[in-house]
Amino acid sequence: MKNTLFTFLCLLLVSTAFPQTYEAESGTLSGGANIQSCSSCSGSNQVGYLGGPTNGMVSIPVSVNVAGNYTLTIYYCTADPRTIFVTPNNGVYTGINCAASGGWTTVDSTTTDLALNAGNNIIRLDNGQGGYGPNIDKIKLQQSVTISFGSGNSIFYNLSTGTYNVSFGNKQLIKDAYAVCNSDAAYSSYTGYTSRSYSSASITDAFGNGTKHIITMNGSGLLQMQQVFYTYSGKDYFFTEVLLNGNGSNCYRMSPLTTAKVTLPAGGDMRALNVPFDNDAWVRYNALSMASANFTGAEVTGIYDNTSRNGLIVGSVEHTTWKTGVTVTGNGASSLSNLTVFGGFTSATVTRDGRGHGWVNVGGTSCKSPKIFVDYESDWRTAFETYGSATALAEPRYVSSWTHGTPFGWNSWGAVQSNLTLAKATSVVDFFANNCTTFRNSDNTLYIDLDSYWDNLASGGWTGDFSQLTTFVNYCKSKGFKAGIYWAPFVDWGKNAGGTVEGTSYQYQSCWTKVNGSPVDLDGARAMDPTHPATKGRIAYLIGKFKACGFEMIKLDFLAHASLEADSYYDNTIHTGMEAFRKGMEYVSDQLAGTMLTYAAISPNLATARYVNMRRIACDAYKDISETGYTLNSTTYGWWQKNIYNYIDADHLVFSTEPLAENRARMTSGIVTGTLITGDDYSTTGAWTTTAQSLLQNQDLLNISRNGNGKAFQPVEGNTGDQPNELFTTTIGNYQYLAIINFGSAAKTYTINLARIGLNPTATYSAVKELFTGVTSTASGSLNVTVPASDTKIYRITF
Template sequence: MTNLYRSTIIYPVFIVIFLLQLSTVFAQSFEAESGTLSNGANLQGCTGCSGANMVGNLGGPSNGTVVVPVNVSTAGTYTLTIYYCTADPRVIYVTPNNGNYTGINCAPSGGWSTVGNTSMNVTLNAGNNTIRLDNGAGGWGPNIDRITLQPTLTISFGSGNSIYYNLGTGKYNVYFNNNPVITDAYASANSNNIFYSHTGYTSRTYAATPVTDAFGSGTKHTITLTGSGLITMQQVFYTYSGKNYFFTEVLLTGAGSNCYRMAPLVADGVAIPGGGDMRALNVPFDNDAWIRYNAQSMGSANFTSAEVTGLYDNSNRNGLVIGSVEHTVWKTGVSVTGGGSGTLTHLEAYGGFTSNGVTRDLRGHGWVSVGGNSCKSPKIMVNYDADWRTAFETYGSANATAEPRYIASYTGGTPFGWNSWGAIQSSLTLAKAKAVVDFFANNCVNFRNSDNTLYIDLDSYWDNLSSGGLSGSFAQLTEFANYCKSKGLKPGIYWAPFVDWGKNGSATVDGTSYHYQDCWTKINGSVVDLDGARALDPTHPGTKGRIAYVIGKFKTCGFEMIKLDFLGHAALEADSYYDNSIHTGMEAFKKGMEYVVDQLAGTMLTYAAISPNLASARYIHMRRVACDAYKDISETNYTLNSTTYGWWQKNLYQYIDGDHLVFGTEPLAENRARFTSGLVTGTVLTGDDFSTTGAWTATAQSILQNQDLLDIARNGNGKAFRPVEGNTGDQPNELFTAAIGNYQYLAIVNYGAAAKNYTVSMARIGLNPSTTYGVVKELFTGALTSVTGNLNVTVPASGAAIYRIDKTVLQPMGMLSMR
């Protein structure tokens, strides 16, 4: 039977099925009082315990200990479940056979006569073994009622990583680097009833089949659960050769299997090795309403993060990232509940998440697989890494792999440009737009990307240049587009395809015979306004006809870039959709966005403003990480909060953008900070009113033509900088870094009202602290220095500095000079 529990071999030709009925895997139970007590451990009465007694006084100054003898017939891995009592959080140390101990967190059970349980995995020999329980750290452990042992299915992946699945209970533990990280995990599905993998099912069978997909060669591990009166459930795990992550999903199969909520991963315990500055990251669903990321202290965290969360120790950077890589059917939430001491007492990754304040929804999630005989959850990635930032970047890339772009890739250089909403806004005219073109063509000639390209983008109120609205003449828009091109620039335009700003009611939808009120999305029987705009059903032929009509006119004008806005309106959960095959907001979003992309037909750089963080990636080239930020340091603060905790979306999108870079009449320090926010995020889109002359024009001619600065975006191909730290709550990091070519860049932003001194460890930004870097250039001022170990610098109030560290020049600077 040994191989039954430890087989992880990939069989290329045939399916391997292991069948265990519950009758063959009953747990062996051992009372704690059957063990040998020492160092003050004693028996105590317990009305709720299995033998009316428990072992107490474990740990403490004398390290009270109990050693329980156990006997198993077969060597292998076993699930050890510890039944305990405690009124407060405690830790129990578990030592099998006098080997290495493992500390297990025990959440409060409800009191000293109320039994709780937790589990871990142990490797035992055939025959006699011992399990020692104590608390060698000097703290007090919980009181112990009993322990049980069950043989365990082992699914190994990567290096030192395993899923230990208990076929008897339907629960599993996950170990990374041979450390328990996720404990007592199970799956659930909400149909007409709620089904749990660990409740009611009486048979669980295991099958391993080879799989080859975009992630490589691996194994699909399927546990099929059946029981009288229950819909068949399947828990699925995907592992890949050499990959230190896995994917999991849950399915219901059979009549009545359609669901409105499915959770492939529910866990009653999560602990990240380390014990330093433990953080849990709350990720927004979109970039609307100035919402912020929040890296909360893990022990007190209590939130549902949209699509993904990160759990990590900011001190040593060990981290776990858990999130969905599929976004075309479900909205996913990851709920976390802190348990004190840097642990979680509950984690749930589930499809079916809605929230007015997060997903903007006013009703529950739609049902999935309506009318079908099988329903699948979103696929959840579970990824552990020695650096939580790398784990997030891997997650970003996995999203792009799992759901490849529907839109053809953009092949140009990092987008540089100007957008009218930064300053001109509703005052836009053809004369002003042409004057902006003239400014960049004649007075800011070196502000260009690696393709010598610059986009001039007309935002909302571009219809000031059209007579008669959408149905009227676009002659002035064509004139503007042609004027841009005559000056060597590229014209851009703006549109929100899924909203009715005018709430036009009985008016005819442009380009169709439908009325606007026919196309309005209905939620709870009423139309819905979000951000002041009425949502349109993305599946309605009137909405689609309008999209085809307007985009057709833009293409005829000759626009080469389009900024799409208010895309979240297309993702709202609705009472119903015109297309009766669509039942969820994300299904509607997919339908609408694919239609937009089809109409664009590869003619434009496609860019999104307000939009879902992850689901938009299939349909656009570039996405704004924060919306409606303009010029002062508070808006730079807001932008860089999104970059601090969302920089990894660069692995999902071709480019991410930090919103309008407006200089206005702000002090030089704030202008440097604002421009730094763009470079750190990856692209450069400015927004001043360059149709007139003011303080901003001189600032632009200086900063926007600083080639050392522009080379960051050019040579980095829009590469977003990593945050140096991840413990800033809902505030941004002050330090960001990126490796580009032979240079390591360090950006420092001081959001405070006073100058601030910084001591930056070279080791913390990925460099050798023992090396002397001989050429270190501050790019705003051109000042040169050298650095060994730490960089000491003072940054002005509300200001920024960007250092370029040449990694190839490793001697003192001396008389070295640079451009």
């Protein structure tokens, strides 16, 4: 037993080693380097004139007992930003950026990591670029733990300071990161802890074979802290989390990654992406200029150069306990002065919360943060898709994946809305059965979905006669279609305190979610406690009625109401909004029992994925070009959610009486997002019926969604702020598809570099077909296209 435990917990142990400090003036000076007085420097001296035309340098002899990797801290003075070159043992130098310290006698510090030999070594400091480096006060060496991952990537953990650096290849992107936990007291990995040790263990999980690396920190009067890193064979990313152990370790905020020093290779168009928590209230993603970025977004961010596409993605892959925030503060064109990823995020405008985050692991003796994903790739879009896939692995689906065809169909909220009747609903079925006969998915069917006001077909309301609904379902089946229904399981629209909750004997007021003693209203509806037996009873009752009617699809709306932080929950083991959300959604899923295609509307962007097959990417959108643009802002920056949902959706495609050009754009928004759910009132005849018969029966367009399994296109560019990208692309078999949407009020000419969309720029493509018009052409090197105002073109390029 002891041997097994030892193997599991302690394959390698490194204890804290005492740091070694060397004054710069103790080294050998050459070139123009000289010693200057400095009252604030240790030893009252510093070495200056490093670099310059005389190539001033200082070579400092150091000695270490053990060969390995060391963290080098450089203490310097400079009035302006400068670079110092660090060369160990006449080997390969590393250029270290040194921010202005505040003056030539004001000391600041920076760190890097280097390999040293056992015994004597020489560390040379200079500036090989012809410019001057900063003045150097001293250097400090501390043996660091080196955690290698992927192809030449490393985490260097400084056991002396409780901080870590992260390098991808030869690029050190993150410096001096640390962990912070907020319980009854604040705990920081770099403060107070007097003992730090490293251990590792082999692991095998959904990500493959890997290693769990644990830094354990202890200090007098402090709860034990553990910083954990997970690395996997063949994976160029890693995960990190922090734990607080001991009595009283419950927390309301935990950050395994906080740093004031993030530097990316300078690029032509540096961006930081602000990601929303949900898709409510017409919220938008925003790819801000990195220099001006100053936000706290939800769950994940991307920091990237849109020109080269190099990008760093950092975000949570766990969403069942914590709401995770990501704070980003730009500091110049390619660096950040703050990157903080933390569990415990709440905001009135982002997470819709009216109070602080609940406490995690109340009464327990070990509290864990969310697990954070960190990846840097040559294409930020690929890194985001990797993040999406990692999220799906970290939190496996609670419901089965959808194995049938990409959903095509109709939803009543697009145009019919409150005017819904059985006659209208069956007339819509007739339109698709008789007048739009080739608008079908790969299963040769459509989903005909009754949205809000479906209870117009239930005599006596939710507790009344559902026979008209059963008639509707059977009518859909008779035409080869599948019937869908709509419901918001966690809201009370009536707000009737004395009203009885359907299917139970409880009054509604008993199950309202409360903040500071008052019920919570959001979007005009009152939130209900997802853990309360009244809420559960109503869910079981109505889903039971829907199943009895024979519905095969359900659209679940206003799900974010279940994720709200509350004063308390009926289930006293639940203390956070995301814990309550998990309880509520698991109960809904259990009642559905896999009988329906499950579609989420307003809901948390990431946490909902475990419980549904399909999710609307944005909020309500209807018909004109501005609403198409709103939807495609979310597709531009959230397309990667295709890797955690079976499908993402552009909401009902309403044509109405808009110009054909705008209708083509609206149709395109569905194609590039994934599914095709239309929304006009097809129980009547108008311009929309003719448009539908044309656009919804264009087989070249439908085949994109059929053959591509409804997967969203990638954006070509990611530098559009809170607006949509104009170019989207995907590969299906031997076809490269390119969608171009002109959101402007005037015609626009595009010259599209084929390499930018993933094609061979030296090849000639002889089969380039525009799918709305059927016109064919050739392309080589670039594609030159003029798109009319508020219009779109979709090209299929055969390769």
